[in-house]
Amino acid sequence: MYSFHYRRPTALNEALAVLHADSEAKMLAGGQTLIPTLKQRLAQPTALVDLSRIAGLSGIQKTAEGVTIGAMTHHADVARSPIVREVIPALADLAGQIGDAAVRNRGTLGGSLANNDPTADYPAAVLALNAVVSTDHRSIPADAYFQGLFETALEEGEIIVAVEFPQVDKAAYAKFRNPASRYAMAGVFVAKTAAEVRVAVTGAGQSGVFLWEEAGDVLASDFSPAAVDKLALDPSDLMSDLHGSAEYRAQLVKVMTKRAVASIA
Amino acid sequence: MTNLATPASPPKSETVHVSLTVNGKPVTVEVDPRTLLVQLLRDHLLLTGTHVGCDTSQCGACVVLMDGDAVKSCTVLAAQADGASVTTIEGLAAGGTLHPMQEAFRENHGLQCGFCTPGMIMTAVDLVAHHGPGLTEQQIREGLDGNLCRCTGYHNIVKSIAAGAQAMAGGSGSGAKVAAE
Ligand SMILES: Cc1cc2nc3c(=O)[nH]c(=O)nc-3n(C[C@H](O)[C@H](O)[C@H](O)COP(=O)(O)OP(=O)(O)OC[C@H]3O[C@@H](n4cnc5c(N)ncnc54)[C@H](O)[C@@H]3O)c2cc1C
Ligand code: FES
Ligand code: FES
Numbered sequence: 316m317y318s319f320h321y322r323r324p325t326a327l328n329e330a331l332a333v334l335h336a337d338s339e340a341k342m343l344a345g346g347q348t349l350i351p352t353l354k355q356r357l358a359q360p361t362a363l364v365d366l367s368r369i370a371g372l373s374g375i376q377k378t379a380e381g382v383t384i385g386a387m388t389h390h391a392d393v394a395r396s397p398i399v400r401e402v403i404p405a406l407a408d409l410a411g412q413i414g415d416a417a418v419r420n421r422g423t424l425g426g427s428l429a430n431n432d433p434t435a436d437y438p439a440a441v442l443a444l445n446a447v448v449s450t451d452h453r454s455i456p457a458d459a460y461f462q463g464l465f466e467t468a469l470e471e472g473e474i475i476v477a478v479e480f481p482q483v484d485k486a487a488y489a490k491f492r493n494p495a496s497r498y499a500m501a502g503v504f505v506a507k508t509a510a511e512v513r514v515a516v517t518g519a520g521q522s523g524v525f526l527w528e529e530a531g532d533v534l535a536s537d538f539s540p541a542a543v544d545k546l547a548l549d550p551s552d553l554m555s556d557l558h559g560s561a562e563y564r565a566q567l568v569k570v571m572t573k574r575a576v577a578s579i580a
Numbered sequence: 581m582t583n584l585a586t587p588a589s590p591p592k593s594e595t596v597h598v599s600l601t602v603n604g605k606p607v608t609v610e611v612d613p614r615t616l617l618v619q620l621l622r623d624h625l626l627l628t629g630t631h632v633g634c635d636t637s638q639c640g641a642c643v644v645l646m647d648g649d650a651v652k653s654c655t656v657l658a659a660q661a662d663g664a665s666v667t668t669i670e671g672l673a674a675g676g677t678l679h680p681m682q683e684a685f686r687e688n689h690g691l692q693c694g695f696c697t698p699g700m701i702m703t704a705v706d707l708v709a710h711h712g713p714g715l716t717e718q719q720i721r722e723g724l725d726g727n728l729c730r731c732t733g734y735h736n737i738v739k740s741i742a743a744g745a746q747a748m749a750g751g752s753g754s755g756a757k758v759a760a761e
Pocket of ligand 2: 632633637640642643652
């Protein structure tokens with residue numbers, strides 16, 4: 316690791332002051348992505364701003380629309396939360412499939428969304444559920460938030476505070492994980508409301524998480540695994556790497572979509 | 581070189597004050613902010629039972645309990661453990677008596693070279709705390725997702741954890757039954 320200063324503010328505006336004064340300072344949440352990155356010397360921040368002592372950044376609240384989860388809430392707490400299990404059980408399932416137990420005990424929702432890894436799990440739920448990412452100064456709808464590979468609508472030094480997930484009629488997440496890294500090779504989150512069906516795909520897209528609109532359209536009129544059978548996802552925008560070709564991923568996405576639908580149809 | 585290699589304001593060497601409890605004893609140290617929890621444990625406190633098996637946060641040899649939760653001590657800064665209560669493998673045995681989970685690994689041949697064992701046992705203790713003594717074989721196997729063993733093939737580790745969970749509850753009732761090889 317390169318050397319850095321360590322800051323542990325106890326208020327959001329203190330953290331913002333450090334981040335705005337120094338564009339090379341970086342936030343530290345659970346550290347499950349950032350610390351491995353620092354260890355490999357792939358990043359060289361001047362300071363780490365540890366968000367863990369700032370009050371109000373973690374916790375799970377039931378709201379009139381659904382559930383609001385603080386940015387610093389650990390994956391394990393979402394997986395075990397009776398509120399999330401009741402309001403959006405698929406979200407608790409997803410959180411319980413991230414990495415391994417030790418990673419889930421430290422990793423946070425906000426860190427995962429800020430990082431926006433193309434194979435991370437949470438982006439699929441946020442996009443399919445059309446959740447709202449709220450930051451220190453604004454609310455960003457999911458459709459505007461994800462902007463490509465590791466790219467988001469966040470400005471420099473903008474802190475995610477919480478995510479508002481609306482309740483839907485039915486939702487499910489099906490993940491085919493890479494057994495070595497435990498990230499998704501293809502992860503599909505299906506969310507059904509009275510108005511529409513949204514199918515969000517992670518792990519497979521060349522530019523990160525995306526909505527498979529064609530699948531959403533056919534599922535809106537016929538919510539069954541068979542409805543997906545006649546679709547073929549175009550592999551030209553999918554990832555090809557040593558773990559699998561784009562064609563293989565296209566097929567995996569289809570199978571995961573059918574599995575997710577089958578579990579709630 | 582490019583200015584990528586030079587940070588905007590190069591940090592001067594600076595230390596962080598860290599106070600925590602390790603195996604029940606209060607510890608206060610001044611460390612470089614880069615110090616990992618595992619380095620604090622092994623290099624500063626000479627608790628070398630916690631192992632480092634990889635540099636990619638994937639092997640779990642370094643797992644310790646931090647405020648009761650299993651964490652990878654190679655992926656936590658010592659500074660982040662300020663105020664926490666940390667338990668390492670050295671903190672499990674009471675006096676000269678092995679913890680029931682340690683005893684179960686011994687009884688069931690849950691280790692060969694032993695390199696992964698401290699992490700396995702700390703993960704197992706966390707698993708029992710969260711799922712209770714009746715945890716199923718599937719829960720054990722899933723719970724070991726983040727712990728790699730290059731020797732045993734896992735079978736006896738799973739058996740050890742099922743037995744250790746029963747022993748921790750002080751009984752030998754109906755826990756996970758793990759089929760014999
Ligand atoms: C072995 C292993 C397996 C994993 N497997 C999976 C997996 O299967 N699926 C998956 O989705 N993830 C996986 N992860 C990643 C894990 O979920 C991370 O916890 C997550 O990606 C980052 O969250 P964090 O809290 O650890 O963030 P950190 O590592 O602390 O930070 C990540 C980035 O986000 C920024 N950031 C953090 N919090 C905020 C905030 N509130 N506002 C703005 N920016 C912020 C930081 O500055 C940094 O750039 C795995 C990690 C490991 C080590
Ligand atoms: S040393 Fe391998 S996960 Fe920590
Ligand atoms: S006993 Fe040798 S690595 Fe597990």
